[in-house]
Amino acid sequence: MDPNLKSYLEKHNIQYKNYEHPAVFTVEESKKIKINIPSLHTKCLFLKDENSQFYLVAIPAEKRLNILLLRKKFNLKKLHFASEEELKYNLNLTPGSVSIFGMIYSKSVYLIIDKSIWDANKAGFHPNINTATIVLDHSNLEKFYNSLNSRKEIVSL
Numbered sequence: 001m002d003p004n005l006k007s008y009l010e011k012h013n014i015q016y017k018n019y020e021h022p023a024v025f026t027v028e029e030s031k032k033i034k035i036n037i038p039s040l041h042t043k044c045l046f047l048k049d050e051n052s053q054f055y056l057v058a059i060p061a062e063k064r065l066n067i068l069l070l071r072k073k074f075n076l077k078k079l080h081f082a083s084e085e086e087l088k089y090n091l092n093l094t095p096g097s098v099s100i101f102g103m104i105y106s107k108s109v110y111l112i113i114d115k116s117i118w119d120a121n122k123a124g125f126h127p128n129i130n131t132a133t134i135v136l137d138h139s140n141l142e143k144f145y146n147s148l149n150s151r152k153e154i155v156s157l
Helices: 003-011 027-034 067-073 084-091 100-105 138-147
Strands: 017-020 040-049 054-060 079-081 110-114 122-125 132-137 152-155
Touching: 003 100, 027 040, 040 084, 054 084, 054 100, 067 079, 084 100, 100 110, 132 138
Parallel strands: 040 122, 054 110, 110 152
Antiparallel strands: 017 132, 040 054, 040 079, 122 132
16 A cells, blocks of 8 residues: 555544455456455546646446546536546556545546445545555545545536
8 A cells, every 4th residue: 555645544534444456457357356345346537628637537447437428517628538647747646556545646636536436335446556455435435535635526427
């Protein structure tokens, strides 16, 4: 686990369960190992709009992001994946490890969490590395969300 994340979670009294596993880079790869992790399986996408505003979007792993709906909701002309360099600069993350927990490094990223994740009893996310998954129950997800000093929103996607 990212040591800065561990300190952040401790500081904010956010309880979690850690599950270590082999490195995974895609949802397909993670299906094999996450079958034994009791939580909603999630994925996070790092996007950029035409004005260079960045968005971290968390959705259930099996859900396909409706970019048109997201663009319409936020009145955006364009929305596309940000670069690996932009991911590293804004969230201190690398591809395959993208997670809501990168928000502890956010320099101005807008966090969007799908309502189905918010409503889940438990949800799992990478702890800023792809060799583990940490699971939060709803109350601890809410604590994490409320601890962030950034723009954020729960949206039905």
